[in-house]
Amino acid sequence: MRAFVVTAPGRAGIEEVEPPVAVPGEAVVEVARAGVCGTDVEFFTGQMQYLHDGHAAYPMRLGHEWCGTVVDVGDGVDRAWLGRRVTGDTMLGCGSCRRCGNGRQHLCAHRTELGIRGGRPGALAERVAVPAAALHVLPETLDDITGAMVEPGGNALRAVRAAAVGEGDRLLVMGPGTIGLLAAMFARARGAEVHLFGLPGPATEFARTLGFDGVWTAAELPDLRWDAIIDASTSPDLPARAAELVEPGGRIVCVGLSGTPSLVDSRVFVLADVTVVGILSASPALGAVIEAYAGGEVDPRVLVATSVGLDGVTGVLAGDRPPGAGTGPKIHVTAS
Helix, strand or coil, rough: CCEEEEECCCCEEEECEEECCCCCCEEEEEEEEEEHHHHHHHHHHHHCHHHHHHHCCCCCCCEEEEEEEEEEEEECHHHHCCCEEECCCCCEECCHHHHHHHCCCHHHHEEEEEEEECCCCCEEEEEEEEHHHHHHCCCCCCHHHHCCCCCCHHHHHHHHHHHCCCCCCEEEECCCCCEEEEEEEHHHHHHEEEEEEECCHHHHHHHHHCHHHHHCCCCCCCCCEEEEEEECCCCHHHHHHHHEEEEEEEEEEEECCCCCCCCCCCHHHHCCCCCEEEEECCCCHHHHHHHHHHHHCCHHHHHHHEEEEHHHHHHHHHCCCCCCCCCEEEEEEEEC
16 A cells, blocks of 8 residues: 655655554554644654654654544454544553553553554555554544544643633633644633734734634733633743743643743742643543534634645645645645
8 A cells, every 4th residue: 555654854755565454453444534743744854752762763654633434353343343434542552551541541651652653653544553442433424624633633622621711711822733723712612712822924814814812923912811821832932931921820731842842930830829731642532522523612624724645745744835725724635
């Protein structure tokens, strides 16, 4: 089958590889659509920390935001999965440690991550193998575009839950990329007053078209009370900025990752009684996101600018905008 493979920083393309086989406990999914994420870009550039920590190595088959149809199952898997449209978890725990036993497989020290960690091939391919326990059924009311937005939606929903905002609360989301915009959409659906903060440019201009209460650059940010702040950016400076801006007793949620360490004075948190929460993985919220999408609480499709074939992925990872793409931040890939 055809798969997109990164062989070294800046070097990638389509290769013919052996198709996955449904081993015991796993299913093979024919991929309908997959998303390109900032993590994929970091692997393409060689900046991803897992490459330096030994958790990942080239060659790599990327892709962890996806949906498709189950076409084969291994021993021990209910054959009722065959023909079902699904998406699935990225974080695949060992299944036997204390964290996995407590439902925190996304924190398992021995986990693999689809298309990211431990050599588990990803979904930028015609087919992908996934443990059946990691699958989530997609209702027929959700199209493939929405299905491939479940994984980023899970990260965003977890961030909003951690921010604990609702009716009458004012939230500032830093970073108007896919996760930041989805978080803003989930928070708005909960009745919060939602503002976004970003750099001058196309991403911030696009955010201004989505009807939020405010979209600001550093030069424009008003002096308002921020009950919670979600940092969905890649800036090493914004966690400290969030500490300066959040109301005493408020909450800061960090879901974005910078390429270099962030320096924050912890005394600011202590003296203002601020709660700081880190979010890793969509895993605990995937089911809730599917329900929210199906119920019309949030429609993520407006964020998808266009789709390309596997042969267009290298250009996307290199920063090229596909011809005719819309203004949204997300690019999807169709494997066929």
